[in-house]
Amino acid sequence: MTERTPQPYMTFPAVDGHTLEHNPLGDPAVRHVPVFLPPSYDGRKRFGVIFLLSGFAGTGSSFLNYRFGRPTLPEQMAGLMRQGLMDEALIVMPDCMTMYGGSQYVDSTATGPYETYLTEELVPFIDRHFATLPHAANRAVAGKSSGGFAALRLAMRHPGLFGAAACHSGDMNFELSYRSSFPAAARILEKYNGSLSAFFTAWQQADKKPSSEFPLIDMMAMAACYSPDPSQTPPENMRLPFSPETCDLVEDVWQEWLGFDPLTMIEEEHYAEALRNLRLLYLDCGSFDEYHLQFGHRKFSARARELDIPHRYEEFPDTHGDTSYRYSVSLPLLAGVVSSEPG
Structure with a gap:
């Protein structure tokens, strides 16, 4: 070699x-x-x-x-x-x-x-x-x-x-590049009963990070940057731009994202x-x-x-x-x- x-x-x-x-x-x-x-x-x-x-x-x-x-x-x-x-x-x-x-x-x-x-x-x-x-x-x-x-x-x-x-x-x-990932992120979040904390704990503890769950960690990171929520503690200190249940846009949050x-x-x-x-x-x-x-x-x-x-x-x-x-x-x-x- x-x-x-x-x-x-x-x-x-x-x-x-x-x-x-x-x-x-x-x-x-x-x-x-x-x-x-x-x-x-x-x-x-x-x-x-x-x-x-x-x-x-x-x-x-x-x-x-x-x-x-x-x-x-x-x-x-x-x-x-x-x-x-x-x-x-x-x-x-x-x-x-x-x-x-x-x-x-x-x-x-x-x-x-x-x-x-x-x-x-x-x-x-x-x-x-x-x-x-x-x-x-x-x-x-x-x-x-x-x-x-x-x-x-x-x-x-x-x-x-x-x-x-x-x-x-x-x-x-963002309308095309980020919005297309919302359904995948919502499906992953549903596995954890809608809890970002439960998901993030499992993600951190996993020796091998599941690639199938990457869309949600990516979405969390973007939300933390574009629509933070300082009233909450990590890893809940962000607002997602979509409803986890219906995947509908949360319009005021989405407008914050579009500003970037x-x-x-x-x-x-x-x-x-x-x-x-x-x-x-x-x-x-x-x-x-x-x-x-x-x-x-x-x-x-x-x-x-x-x-x-x-x-x-x-x-x-x-x-x-x-x-x-x-x-x-x-x-x-x-x-x-x-x-x-x-x-």
Whole structure:
């Protein structure tokens, strides 16, 4: 068996997340954040930064996982940089995991202030401790699935923080992508007599998490992010957007969810303007995405054209999972932007 070499140019600083202290789920406030350092990094020359956000049920360390026949993301990027196919840049892989499987990188009274942690603590931490170009023009945010949703949302909400963004198969068009999962989640909840507590206890205790019950843990996590209920204690501290008995929409809760949908957000002029001012906006999606995200991405791209938002949208013949090879398309584009002076 071929012996594998250590991950290239990696460091793992401990970041004290003061905003995460006393979060409702008791999740750690101190996070070890993987940071990829470009091959020529010596602490003197300054580089642009890409914040790379993992999808639901993943975290920064997930990008370091080895799979047979495929390089890890750091190996992938180091190879491109050594071959001169990608400008050198730092790549920061945040840890925003929660007990529910993810934070969607939003501030929530049910999980914690993860958007604030990322934008007001982690970004300044990286600029203080590494040789970066500490300007929005030299900082990008990217991700896939929940991470892609977050990259797009953060670019809209923090125009003075990020100068470029890439969204791979990001959550959007909630009417199609999320609503189609409501019946499956309701059927699972019925097995536990409608009790989220009973379900979550069984989920936590299971040595092997049943994949057939993933739709409900996913729905719980999304509800905790989009429609938290601070009057309840975990794991009941959220409001589901549907009636467990009939699967009918709970309209006021659903409207809260739609407020997070990038297709809703782009209709607000200040968010559209933030996207117009990006140096690069890149989106892609698999044409056979199981969550129907390709349709939302097509709608988003069409609306962006109508609103005169420069962007690049690509589709590729694949599904939702196992598409990390697409980072070889987006990250070199982002690195080229964050490594240069604004034109």
